[in-house]
Structures are given as structure tokens and as C-alpha cells.
Amino acid sequence: MESTFHIPTAAEMLANGETPDLLFWVGCAGSFDERAQRITRDICKILNHVGIKYAILGTEEGCTGDPAKRAGNEFVFQMQAMMNIQILEGYAIKKIVTACPHCFNTIKNEYPNLGGHFEVIHHTQLIQSLIDEGKLRPADGHAFQGKRITYHDPCYLGRANEVYEAPRKVLETLDADLIELKRCKSNGLCCGAGGAQMFKEPEPGNKDINMERTEDIIASKASIVAAACPFCMTMLRDGVKLKEKEAEIQVLDIAEITARANKL
Amino acid sequence: MISQVIFFCLLIFALLFFAKNAGRIYRNIKLGKAENRSDRPTERLKIMTLVAFGQKKMFKKPLPALLHLFVYVGFCIINIEMLEIVIDGVFGTHRVFSFMGSFYNFLIFAFEWLALAVLLSCAVFFVRRNMLHIYRFGGRELLKWPKTDANIILITEILLMAAFLGMNAADYKLQMLGHAPYHLAGAFPVSQYLAIILPDSAQTLVAIERACWWFHIVGVLAFLNYLPLSKHLHILLAFPNTYFSKLAPKGKFENMPSVTAEVKAMLDPTLPAPTAEISRFGVKDVQDLTWKNLLDAYTCTECGRCTAACPANITGKLLSPRKIMMDTRDRLEEVGINIDKNKVFQEDNKSLIDDYITREEIWACTTCNACVEQCPVNINPLEIIMGLRQYAIMEESKGPASVTAMFTNLENNGAPWKYAQADRANWTNT
Ligand code: SF4
Ligand code: SF4
Numbered sequence A: 001m002e003s004t005f006h007i008p009t010a011a012e013m014l015a016n017g018e019t020p021d022l023l024f025w026v027g028c029a030g031s032f033d034e035r036a037q038r039i040t041r042d043i044c045k046i047l048n049h050v051g052i053k054y055a056i057l058g059t060e061e062g063c064t065g066d067p068a069k070r071a072g073n074e075f076v077f078q079m080q081a082m083m084n085i086q087i088l089e090g091y092a093i094k095k096i097v098t099a100c101p102h103c104f105n106t107i108k109n110e111y112p113n114l115g116g117h118f119e120v121i122h123h124t125q126l127i128q129s130l131i132d133e134g135k136l137r138p139a140d141g142h143a144f145q146g147k148r149i150t151y152h153d154p155c156y157l158g159r160a161n162e163v164y165e166a167p168r169k170v171l172e173t174l175d176a177d178l179i180e181l182k183r184c185k186s187n188g189l190c191c192g193a194g195g196a197q198m199f200k201e202p203e204p205g206n207k208d209i210n211m212e213r214t215e216d217i218i219a220s221k222a223s224i225v226a227a228a229c230p231f232c233m234t235m236l237r238d239g240v241k242l243k244e245k246e247a248e249i250q251v252l253d254i255a256e257i258t259a260r261a262n263k264l
Numbered sequence B: 001m002i003s004q005v006i007f008f009c010l011l012i013f014a015l016l017f018f019a020k021n022a023g024r025i026y027r028n029i030k031l032g033k034a035e036n037r038s039d040r041p042t043e044r045l046k047i048m049t050l051v052a053f054g055q056k057k058m059f060k061k062p063l064p065a066l067l068h069l070f071v072y073v074g075f076c077i078i079n080i081e082m083l084e085i086v087i088d089g090v091f092g093t094h095r096v097f098s099f100m101g102s103f104y105n106f107l108i109f110a111f112e113w114l115a116l117a118v119l120l121s122c123a124v125f126f127v128r129r130n131m132l133h134i135y136r137f138g139g140r141e142l143l144k145w146p147k148t149d150a151n152i153i154l155i156t157e158i159l160l161m162a163a164f165l166g167m168n169a170a171d172y173k174l175q176m177l178g179h180a181p182y183h184l185a186g187a188f189p190v191s192q193y194l195a196i197i198l199p200d201s202a203q204t205l206v207a208i209e210r211a212c213w214w215f216h217i218v219g220v221l222a223f224l225n226y227l228p229l230s231k232h233l234h235i236l237l238a239f240p241n242t243y244f245s246k247l248a249p250k251g252k253f254e255n256m257p258s259v260t261a262e263v264k265a266m267l268d269p270t271l272p273a274p275t276a277e278i279s280r281f282g283v284k285d286v287q288d289l290t291w292k293n294l295l296d297a298y299t300c301t302e303c304g305r306c307t308a309a310c311p312a313n314i315t316g317k318l319l320s321p322r323k324i325m326m327d328t329r330d331r332l333e334e335v336g337i338n339i340d341k342n343k344v345f346q347e348d349n350k351s352l353i354d355d356y357i358t359r360e361e362i363w364a365c366t367t368c369n370a371c372v373e374q375c376p377v378n379i380n381p382l383e384i385i386m387g388l389r390q391y392a393i394m395e396e397s398k399g400p401a402s403v404t405a406m407f408t409n410l411e412n413n414g415a416p417w418k419y420a421q422a423d424r425a426n427w428t429n430t
Helices: A010-015 A028-032 A034-049 A068-072 A074-090 A101-108 A123-132 A166-171 A209-220 A230-240 A254-261 B002-029 B041-053 B056-060 B062-091 B096-098 B101-132 B145-177 B192-193 B201-227 B231-243 B258-265 B291-299 B305-309 B319-343 B359-363 B370-374 B379-393 B401-413
Strands: A022-025 A095-098 A118-123 A147-151 A177-179 A225-228 A248-254
Touching: A022 A034, A028 A034, A028 A230, A034 A123, A034 A230, A034 A254, A068 A074, A068 A101, A068 B401, A074 A101, A074 B258, A074 B379, A074 B401, A095 A101, A095 A123, A101 A118, A101 A225, A118 A123, A123 A166, A123 A254, A147 A166, A166 A177, A166 A254, A225 A230, A225 A254, A230 A248, A248 A254, A248 B359, B002 B062, B002 B201, B002 B291, B002 B319, B041 B056, B041 B231, B056 B062, B062 B096, B062 B101, B062 B145, B062 B201, B096 B101, B101 B145, B145 B192, B145 B201, B145 B231, B201 B231, B231 B291, B291 B379, B305 B319, B305 B370, B319 B379, B359 B379, B370 B379
Parallel strands: A022 A095, A095 A118, A147 A177, A147 A225, A225 A248
Antiparallel strands: none
């Protein structure tokens, strides 16, 4: 897929004597994982569409350190954090939108104590505010009309930071059939990837956590499950694939749903 | 007179013994590291009022919440009755508060209904716990003593309430007979029906009334001293524990200041390297935890709401956040006994990690905060798990191989995967 618009980096902007109003923090998954890259591009499409003056750090971005921190390696975490803070401060960044709840949580809650003070929002919150401002509204005859859609709460967006409404708001604008999973909001069930589990084999048990979660989704009879985290995306897609439900159930990020509904 | 003396001695003994045990628990909690949890007092009071007094989090599950509410309200209110019993016991009076007249009648009326509600609730709890298969009452950590403990509590409450109603029934019947000193006082909506089955002889009735009275008060004093040994301690500690709740968002994990100094020196060579830090990174044993973690451990009611919500536990992994709390308490008790014996802690070649909590357990956690969200008394098992991971990684460099590889990738490429930093923005050109 060819991008038809240019995605500016903070360095380019600085060279032109500008600072972005909003920095888009892409995250490691959004940068390297092929599936998550599609979400990244959709977020850029949305930003471009509404005309926000944004930038990415590009090759200057580094992992926030979340997986190191949750795995117990405070050294690697703080190293990453301080390098990132230095770079962000170098570009006089004030406001950040992240595409990943883990990045969101880390920059919002753990960077301030290391000297990094930024206003941080998750992309679902950004989309909600754009909807509230009337800048985004589903096009007529959008792809989701009448579809049965459910939403999986990512732990680091929901329980960890109590963002439950923003992603739901996005779905409410579609004239779709919305349903809640049996375990949702503060009682939501983890996809199994947090706390550095994404990078290791699960401990022995009866089943993997993503399978347990996939069963909730299958039980809901939804044809689309909305995610808001690249890790959840991977885990839920794997679950759906292993349950051989790929034909019936689609996993889409809130940003992708927004981009499609707005025909971007 | 003799009975007054016996009562008085018993009371003093029970209170002193309780004070001693409470002191020991306080000392044990203070073995933990310092942490400031006294900022924002208004917010803290609010949380305590809602969560501990108001039982807010219990109502995630309405039926047990309602039954628990009966037991809780019943317990609080019947303590007023206890006050009368204590005064009567010490001064040899009978129903000393009865001068309050119709208000007294109302009080006894309410106590009777509450006593019945407590009795029935405990009976339902007993059946639920022992005969129905409820997920959170399973689990290997609940097998031996904890199961007995829970049943002792329920049976004791049932017996205490039965004694209370029996005492009232006999008293009521004696009042009807006009037997001194059983003057007319109180209203007995429940026990008047019990009175029907009691014998008619005044002498036997007095014996029953006295026996129930003594059983009730001795039972309560014994129960008070059973608390420090039991999960039932939560009826006291739930209040301070919720007051000292974590106020930051659940996702925020504290940063280690000792590491900050070192990392700063690494990033900026002009800064002096920090003077040798002797303190340990992470948590090897209970003394490395904060006092709040230790207070958590003593507050845990072993209800298993955390475990029933834990994704790792649900999918059959070894991790159970309830077990994390119970292990912490067990180890802390062991350390406390060691200190009592030797004045200072003598190395016993044991630690919380490995001897109590295994590596397999701590590495199964997804840090999802489900346990923290569920706990009705705001306990945080995740902090303990994180502390143990930090010890394993930073002190011992021992962790799953793939996790260590992830660290290496982060250090070399700034990403947890093996991709070059230079390729990070390749997605912009595809
Ligand atoms: S944070 Fe860890 S221990 Fe707590 S529920 Fe989640 S996986 Fe289980
Ligand atoms: S930690 Fe909380 S939820 Fe878990 S068993 Fe103890 S009291 Fe219950």
C-alpha cells in the first residue's frame, strides 16, 4: 500500500524551523510488526485527514522500555526512558499520541518521575475527541453497517488507566450492532501478552490465555472484534486462527475501523 | 461476686493477650521498607469509607455481598450488645442499659434480627464453601489449615449467635415468670419462638441463661484472640489497608531511585558515579518488601477473588495471586518467630523466593492488574510479583532465556525484537 501523503519526522520539522503540535509515538510493534504497521498507517491517515500538525520520531524513536520494566529489568527500562526523554525534549514535544497502551502507560505514568513531563493520550482518546469536535464522522454506507461488533479492553488502557469509554464511543458512531464480551471493562480478561509475556513462551497450563479470550469472543457471536493494542491484535488473531474462525471473525484496531468508516 | 472476679480476670487476660499479639504483628509489618502512603488524606478517607465501611468492591458479586453485609453489620452492631455484657459482667448488674426503655427494646429487637441474619448467612457460607464447587474456594493453597480456619470462623459465628439468641430466649421466659433479677426489658422477635421449646423451671432457665451468657462472652474473647492467627484479621486491618491504598493509576509501577542515579551517570560521563549502593535490587525476602505489602499480607482474607480473575490461574498455570499473599504472610510469620527467639533475625537460609514462591509462578504473571482490581480490601499482589522478578533479573541475572534475549535486543537495537534501529521508519515508504 502506497502512502499518498508524506509522514513528517520531528527532525525534518525542526530543519524547517517548526515544532509539531502532536507527536505520534509509533511504538516498536507499530514500527516493525507487519500487521501493526497497517494500524500505524491508518492513524497517520486520520491525522493527515483532520489536518493536525504532527510528526513522528522515525529512526530516533526507541522502545519505551515497558517490556524491560515489567520483566524486572529496571536498568534497561530507565536507560531507554532517559534516552527517549532527551530526544523528546530536544524537539520541545509537549503532547504525544501513542498507538499502543503499553507505550501510553509508560510515558504517561513512569516517565514523569524520570523528568519526562508530556501530555499523553492514546489514539482511541484522540479519535474520540475528533469525533466530539465533529471532525470525523462515518461516511454513508460505511463498511460496518449492521455488523455485530464487540470490543476487547486492553489491560493497560482499561484497568491500568481507566480508559473504557473512548474506544466504545468510536464504535457507537457506527450504526452497528454492539455487544459486550462476558468479561469486559474493569472485569476484562487479559489477551496474554502483557508483562513481557509477548516475548516468551507461556508457562505450562491447560491452555494459553489468548485461547480463553478467543472463546469469549466466539461466545459473543461477533463478526468483528475491535482491539486497541498491537499486542492484543497479535494474540487475538492467533487465537482466532487456531480456532479456525478466520472466515467468521475479523480482528480490527479502533483506528482501522475509524479510517474505514470514514473512507480514508 | 466470685463470678464478677472471674469475669474481670478473664477480660483483662484476653485484652492483654490480644494487645501482645497485635504488637507482634505491628512489629512484623514494620520490618518492611519505608514507603510514604499518607499523602492526600481526604482521598484516602474517601476510599476507606467506600471500600471498607461501604463494602463497595464486594458488590461486584451481589449475593455473597449481601450475605457478607449481614455478617458485617451484625458484627458491628452486636458489639454494642457486647458493651452491655461487659458492664454487666464486671458490676454484676443485669441488662444495665435497659433504663433506656423503648429505645432499649428497639435495640434488642434489631440485634435479634441481625443475629438471625448472621446465623443464616454463615450457614449459607458454610454450605457454599464446603459443598458447592466454587472456583475461588478451590486451589492448592487452600487445602489444609486455611480451609479449617475458614470453617472454624463460620462455626464459631454460628455458635455465638445461637448462644446470644438462647440467652435472650431464657431471659424472656424468666421475665414472663417475673423471676428476679429478670425484670421486663427488651423485645424478642426471634427468641420468643425459641422460648417455647425451653423448660418451664425457673432454675433451669437461669442455668441456661447464664450458660449462654458465659459462652457468648468467653467465645467473643477467645475469638478476639484467634484473629491474629487467622484470615479473620481482615475485620480490623481492612480499614487501615484501604486507607493506605495505592492512589496512582494501576498501570504505574514505581521507578527505582537507586537505578536512576546509576543510569544518569552512564548516560552522562561528566556526572560522578553514585557512591556504592549496598541495598538490594528487588525482593528476595519479606524484609525487602514495603510495609504496605506486609500489611496487605496480614489483611488478605483468602477469598480468592484475585485468583478467580487471574488469567494465568484460569488457564491452569501455577500462579495464584492469593497464594502469593498467603506465602508472604507465612514467611513473615516465620521471620517474626525467628526474631522472637533470637532477638535479631538469624539467617535461616530460606527466602520468600524459591522456598515459598517459585519462579514458575512469578513468570506466569501478565501484569494485567485483574487481581488488584478484584481485591475487596485493595491488596496488591502484583507489587510483590514484580519485586521478585526484579530480584531474579537484577541480582541474579536469572530469567527465561527469551526474556534475556529481549533485553539484549533492547540494548542493541532499541526494540524488543531483532530489528535494526535504522529500519524503524521503513513502514513510511512501503
Ligand atoms: S496481575 Fe498477574 S497475578 Fe494479578 S491477575 Fe494478572 S496475571 Fe494474575
Ligand atoms: S488478595 Fe484480596 S482478593 Fe485475593 S484472596 Fe486476598 S483478600 Fe481476596
